Amino acid sequence: MPDEPVLSLYNPQQGQEYLVEPDEPVLSLSGLTMYYGQGCPECEGDPGRGGDPLRGGDPLRGGEPERKGDPGRGGAPGRGGAPGRGGAPERGGDPERAGGVGLEKNRCPRCGAIWALRGVSLSLFPGEVLGIVGESGSGKSTLARCLYFDESPRAGTLRLLGRPENAFLLSRQARKQIRRESMGMVYQNPLAGLKMDYSVAANIAENLIAANCKNVARLKQRVYELLEIVEIPAYRGKETPASFSGGMQQRVQIAKAIANRPGILLLDEVTTGLDLSVQAKVLDVIKKIIREAGIAAILVSHDLAVIRLLADRTLVMLDGEVIERGLTDQILENPRHFYTQQLVYSLL
Amino acid sequence: MNRDYNFAYLDEGAKKEIRRSILKAVAIPGYQVPFGSRELPIGRGWGTGGLQITLSILLPSDILKVIDQGSDDSVNAVSIKRLIKECAAVGVTTDSEAATVIQTRHRIPEIPLRGDQILVLQVPEPEPLRLVEGSDLVSRRMHGEKDYNLIWLRLFEDLIQFNEITAAAGYPVMVHDRYVASPSPIPRYDVPKLNMAQCLYLFGAGREKKIYAIPPYTKVEALSFDDVPFQVESFAGHACGKCGARDVFLDEIYDERTGEKYYQCSDSGYCEGRRRGAG
Numbered sequence: 048m049p050d051e052p053v054l055s056l057y058n059p060q061q062g063q064e065y066l067v068e069p070d071e072p073v074l075s076l077s078g079l080t081m082y083y084g085q086g087c088p089e090c091e092g093d094p095g096r097g098g099d100p101l102r103g104g105d106p107l108r109g110g111e112p113e114r115k116g117d118p119g120r121g122g123a124p125g126r127g128g129a130p131g132r133g134g135a136p137e138r139g140g141d142p143e144r145a146g147g148v149g150l151e152k153n154r155c156p157r158c159g160a161i162w163a164l165r166g167v168s169l170s171l172f173p174g175e176v177l178g179i180v181g182e183s184g185s186g187k188s189t190l191a192r193c194l195y196f197d198e199s200p201r202a203g204t205l206r207l208l209g210r211p212e213n214a215f216l217l218s219r220q221a222r223k224q225i226r227r228e229s230m231g232m233v234y235q236n237p238l239a240g241l242k243m244d245y246s247v248a249a250n251i252a253e254n255l256i257a258a259n260c261k262n263v264a265r266l267k268q269r270v271y272e273l274l275e276i277v278e279i280p281a282y283r284g285k286e287t288p289a290s291f292s293g294g295m296q297q298r299v300q301i302a303k304a305i306a307n308r309p310g311i312l313l314l315d316e317v318t319t320g321l322d323l324s325v326q327a328k329v330l331d332v333i334k335k336i337i338r339e340a341g342i343a344a345i346l347v348s349h350d351l352a353v354i355r356l357l358a359d360r361t362l363v364m365l366d367g368e369v370i371e372r373g374l375t376d377q378i379l380e381n382p383r384h385f386y387t388q389q390l391v392y393s394l395l
Numbered sequence: 396m397n398r399d400y401n402f403a404y405l406d407e408g409a410k411k412e413i414r415r416s417i418l419k420a421v422a423i424p425g426y427q428v429p430f431g432s433r434e435l436p437i438g439r440g441w442g443t444g445g446l447q448i449t450l451s452i453l454l455p456s457d458i459l460k461v462i463d464q465g466s467d468d469s470v471n472a473v474s475i476k477r478l479i480k481e482c483a484a485v486g487v488t489t490d491s492e493a494a495t496v497i498q499t500r501h502r503i504p505e506i507p508l509r510g511d512q513i514l515v516l517q518v519p520e521p522e523p524l525r526l527v528e529g530s531d532l533v534s535r536r537m538h539g540e541k542d543y544n545l546i547w548l549r550l551f552e553d554l555i556q557f558n559e560i561t562a563a564a565g566y567p568v569m570v571h572d573r574y575v576a577s578p579s580p581i582p583r584y585d586v587p588k589l590n591m592a593q594c595l596y597l598f599g600a601g602r603e604k605k606i607y608a609i610p611p612y613t614k615v616e617a618l619s620f621d622d623v624p625f626q627v628e629s630f631a632g633h634a635c636g637k638c639g640a641r642d643v644f645l646d647e648i649y650d651e652r653t654g655e656k657y658y659q660c661s662d663s664g665y666c667e668g669r670r671r672g673a674g
Contacts, residue, residue, distance in 0.1 A: 219540065220540050220542075223540070223542070242548075245548065245552050246552055246555050246556060248555045249548055249551055249552040249555055252548070252551055253544070253548055256544055256547045256548055256551060257544045261547070261620050261621050262620060262621045262622050263551070263554055263620045263621075263622050263623050264622050266551065267555075284555070285555060285556060
């Protein structure tokens with residue numbers, strides 16, 4: 048499905064909507080493929096087999112070659128057993144296990160690999176907010192983690208900020224550098240994004256220090272500016288995030304993510320688990336920052352209200368694939384795909 | 396010398412391996428070289444790293460000085476000195492100028508050391524990243540990528556919480572603009588002595604099985620922010636109660652009976668030399 052690089056401009060006097068060709072995308076992703084386990088793609092006869100085209104098992108976060116405790120992976124029955132490439136015999140001909148029952152539908156019937164993303168492509172243009180919706184396990188968060196280099200995809204091309212090279216193929220150091228200087232990430236779980244034994248001020252300053260700011264006065268000044276932006280009292284800067292509520296922890300994450308004035312902001316389920324009033328506050332803060340700073344953002348959420356409020360364009364994901372994309376209003380008012388219709392009408 | 400032991404206690408194979416590790420450490424200043432730490436007649440954590448280096452580099456012509464917390468007379472220093480003297484017929488001294496090899500814990504002697512001298516430091520924790528990163532695998536990767544942001548973050552956290560950097564000993568230093576190293580638990584006062592020194596510094600951690608080095612004339616900088624310069628301990632207004640020295644690192648001694656505080660030189664050899672000269 049081709050991406051639609053458009054921004055909509057609505058002229059109320061003429062009652063017409065114009066589609067405008069925007070600038071060069073700040074983020075351009077094509078063919079992102081991600082699976083866990085040995086074997087695949089499609090087990091046999093694939094030219095890409097015999098070695099991952101991209102450096103597998105080399106994520107920037109955590110440092111360990113393989114992530115642990117990820118519910119999408121750790122619980123997979125076939126994962127620990129490292130099934131052979133020919134496929135475990137008991138699994139090979141079992142249509143129930145292979146064919147699409149519950150969570151098993153993303154498993155390759157022959158080698159047991161779990162597919163997380165299949166050929167995802169998208170573009171993000173300056174100043175826009177791109178929403179990504181889908182059910183749990185559809186690959187939204189994996190997509191966000193791949194874009195932030197927390198996960199190493201098996202295939203795909205990522206071009207960032209007009210640079211010609213594939214960012215997935217850069218060295219670890221170069222990817223870290225891009226991440227620190229040009230990207231910000233707000234995780235669903237504050238534990239993933241914050242250091243709970245450091246003060247809030249130090250957490251916010253982390254990316255600034257990583258970007259080689261070694262002047263304490265400037266660091267403190269920027270930290271207190273950011274605390275004001277996310278509406279946290281300055282005197283609480285010395286406290287650790289562990290003493291904060293969930294909503295405040297998310298605001299600390301937002302402050303940390305925008306500290307370096309990144310070109311791209313990734314927001315992964317930022318309001319999940321927060322009550323409605325706190326959600327509203329967090330969303331207000333995000334909206335204000337995105338609009339004022341003109342940051343391009345990717346907003347991952349399963350909450351269509353959040354998408355409606357913030358996103359200009361929206362992608363709908365199902366089973367690791369993008370099944371529908373378009374302007375947010377169009378997706379929500381006139382969904383075309385059966386799953387999107389289910390999603391929209393079940394909520395409204 | 397006790398003839399029942401090989402010269403300098405360790406067997407020749409062990410000494411050769413440790414010397415090779417030392418050579419590698421000297422070739423890559425600040426880099427922690429793993430080595431096969433041997434069993435010794437003292438417990439791990441009591442200076443086995445420093446002792447193995449000392450035993451490996453000693454020649455019969457060497458003159459040895461052993462200090463612990465600056466003192467020649469502490470139990471640990473005396474025991475190590477006796478062990479080495481028993482196994483290798485080297486001369487021993489308390490005079491820093493006369494010594495060719497000085498094994499030390501926590502202090503660097505007050506007098507500037509010469510190019511023909513080697514200072515061996517006993518190191519309990521060689522990894523400067525240990526406080527901020529628990530995994531050895533990740534720590535090594537961070538060294539490889541020169542990624543020391545977490546150390547900087549720890550320093551910044553100190554400034555946020557206390558308005559000063561609280562690390563009193565083992566202050567992280569950048570060696571030769573490449574590796575951040577822990578200068579063993581020497582006080583901050585001694586850190587500037589590592590920079591462009593004439594002597595060779597060897598660091599041994601027996602329990603952690605690591606050796607690293609700062610060769611002569613190597614640039615060593617304490618990590619510090621642009622507007623918060625590195626500061627050493629100040630003893631302004633105090634003098635050694637025994638020799639009257641002022642510009643030295645002083646130990647503070649509290650007298651329970653009188654409730655008073657006294658100061659005296661931490662480097663006992665230096666203090667003794669001053670008193671001898673005055674007498």
